[in-house]
Amino acid sequence: MTDVNTSRIRHRKVLYIPGFDPFPPRRYRELYRREGAEQARLSGYELNLSAGADARSWIVEAVIEGARTRTEFEVLGWSDLVADGMSASVMGTYASLARTAWTYLRSGTFLRVLRLRKGPMLAVAYSTGVLLMQLLLAVVIGGLAWWVVAVMAGGWIGLVFGLAAGLATAWITLRWFKARDNRLLAQYLLHDYAFWARSSGAYPASIEARLAAFADRVAASLATEAEEVLIVGHSAGVHIGVSLLADMIRAGRIPEGRCAFLSLGQVVPMVSFLPQANKLRDDLHLMGGQDVVPWIDISAPGDGCTFALCDPVAVSGAAPQVRTGPRILSAAFSRTLSPAKQRELRRRFFRAHFQYLCAFDNLQGRLGEYDYFRVTAGPLRLADRFATRKDSPSTLRDSGRSATRRAA
Numbered sequence: 001m002t003d004v005n006t007s008r009i010r011h012r013k014v015l016y017i018p019g020f021d022p023f024p025p026r027r028y029r030e031l032y033r034r035e036g037a038e039q040a041r042l043s044g045y046e047l048n049l050s051a052g053a054d055a056r057s058w059i060v061e062a063v064i065e066g067a068r069t070r071t072e073f074e075v076l077g078w079s080d081l082v083a084d085g086m087s088a089s090v091m092g093t094y095a096s097l098a099r100t101a102w103t104y105l106r107s108g109t110f111l112r113v114l115r116l117r118k119g120p121m122l123a124v125a126y127s128t129g130v131l132l133m134q135l136l137l138a139v140v141i142g143g144l145a146w147w148v149v150a151v152m153a154g155g156w157i158g159l160v161f162g163l164a165a166g167l168a169t170a171w172i173t174l175r176w177f178k179a180r181d182n183r184l185l186a187q188y189l190l191h192d193y194a195f196w197a198r199s200s201g202a203y204p205a206s207i208e209a210r211l212a213a214f215a216d217r218v219a220a221s222l223a224t225e226a227e228e229v230l231i232v233g234h235s236a237g238v239h240i241g242v243s244l245l246a247d248m249i250r251a252g253r254i255p256e257g258r259c260a261f262l263s264l265g266q267v268v269p270m271v272s273f274l275p276q277a278n279k280l281r282d283d284l285h286l287m288g289g290q291d292v293v294p295w296i297d298i299s300a301p302g303d304g305c306t307f308a309l310c311d312p313v314a315v316s317g318a319a320p321q322v323r324t325g326p327r328i329l330s331a332a333f334s335r336t337l338s339p340a341k342q343r344e345l346r347r348r349f350f351r352a353h354f355q356y357l358c359a360f361d362n363l364q365g366r367l368g369e370y371d372y373f374r375v376t377a378g379p380l381r382l383a384d385r386f387a388t389r390k391d392s393p394s395t396l397r398d399s400g401r402s403a404t405r406r407a408a
Contacts, residue, residue: 008379012071013226015218017244019235019265020192022083025056025075031357032058032073039359039373047373060377067379072226076214078240081206085195086188090174093187096194097131103197109273116269116315116396119304123189123349130186134177142170185350192236193270201274207240214244219253228381229259231293235305235353238266238297238312239280245293246283254292260382261287261295262375263326264356265303268312281318288313289320294383297326298356298370301394302333302345305353314397327386328395331370336360 016028033049040047046063056075062068088096104110104124114121146166150158181187198204203211221229233241245261248254272280287295299308311328313319333342333352338361345352357372371378375385 008067009227009381010067010069010379011226012069012228012230012376013221013224014071014073014230014232014376015076015214015221016073017076017214017231017233017237017241018079019237019267020082020195021235022079022086024079025077028075028357029055029058029073031354032060035358036060036373036377039371042359042361042363043371043374045374047377062373062377064374064378065380069377069379071377073376074217074221076217078207078210081210082191082195084206086191088191090171090178093178093190094131094135096198097128097190100190100194100197101128103200103274104193107200107273107275109275112273113269116310117307120267120270120307123305124193127186127189127193130184131190134174134186138170138173138177141173142166142168145169196236196271197274199276201271201277201280203243203279211240211244211247214240215248215251215253218244218248218259222253222255222258230262230376230382231259232262232264232376233266234264234356235267236271238263239268239271242268242287242312243280243283246286249286249290249292256292259293261293261326262382263295263297263312265299265306265353266297266310266312267306269307269310269315272312272316272318281316284313284316284318285320287325288318289322289324291324294381295326296329296382296386298329298331300331300333300352300355302337302342303331303352303355304349309392309394309396311395311397319397327389328391329370329386329389330392330394331356336362336369338362 018028021027029049036047036049045065048061050059050061052058052072052074056077058073060071060073062071104113110121143166145168146162148162149165150162152158153161178187218229218231231241231245233239241261241263245254245259268280268284271277272284287293297312299306299310301308307315309328309330311326313323313326333345333355337345337355341361345355356370360369360371375382378385
């Protein structure tokens, strides 16, 4: 953390945008409660959480770095849209798999993303492999059921009833796999990519409407006494945050010096590389060259689900002539987590994608490093906290064949 002598704040509003997650906002409140208490214990500061006005909000009273602060949190939720996107039937899931694979392969997006960072595409390959293996097992089990019934009944009646039994058994097997996807996460990962690939990267009307609603919530927060309104986007919530802030800057709805943007574990290229992602690329272009909202982007090579240390503006081919952001920093799991925690996360790759929102337990290695709870509940503004930090030396800004930003 920086020791720059800057004015301290006492009141902050945090608006958190989740990634592609069907769970309700209270999940993030409980995560903050549990992990914040652990980080406070490890780091020796005070962090007390109380209920907010509703299930999507909470209040944090903290004493950090010798200062007392009050932070109001609110989740800008879109889990209902995620749940709708994941509600496909068994056959709908496999149709979505075929559509998504075709979109990413035909447009060349798959190879471009693979050249940029292998982790996110390996997640897609994992999802595809598991789903195809499940389909194969269902066909085999269904075939055995058909054979048993056909042999037992004999004749054309056996063939007819055997076919019906085989199809029913295969269907039940696939339904059984679907009901247990909370362990394998294969269908979850597929639906994440399919949600954006369905319109080749263009925002669906449901997202456009939610962006407008989010903008009103940000504007309402800016009208309060909060000294900093901090937008936090995680995973797919990052590109939603980019478009939200870009829309508000164009409309003149954000006063300079009041708002900041923290992006965590971004997966921007999975959308911005798609051929119809023109709005997102335009929004990235604006956000990369504006000086109204400071933008800090944090990721970690130890997170296989993110485009670690990739400048989301530059690799998307949307870099402005004069670059103002984002500043690309590493959460440095190899230094900020104990060896035991690192081994645990290697076995749970999806849990690593949420580490940015959790406690870091290697205090000796984390001086000057990222701490979610200091950032969101501490007395320094986002820009001041990282004022002395430069872009990570491993920052990647060249994606090879860049996407072309649509002319404004």
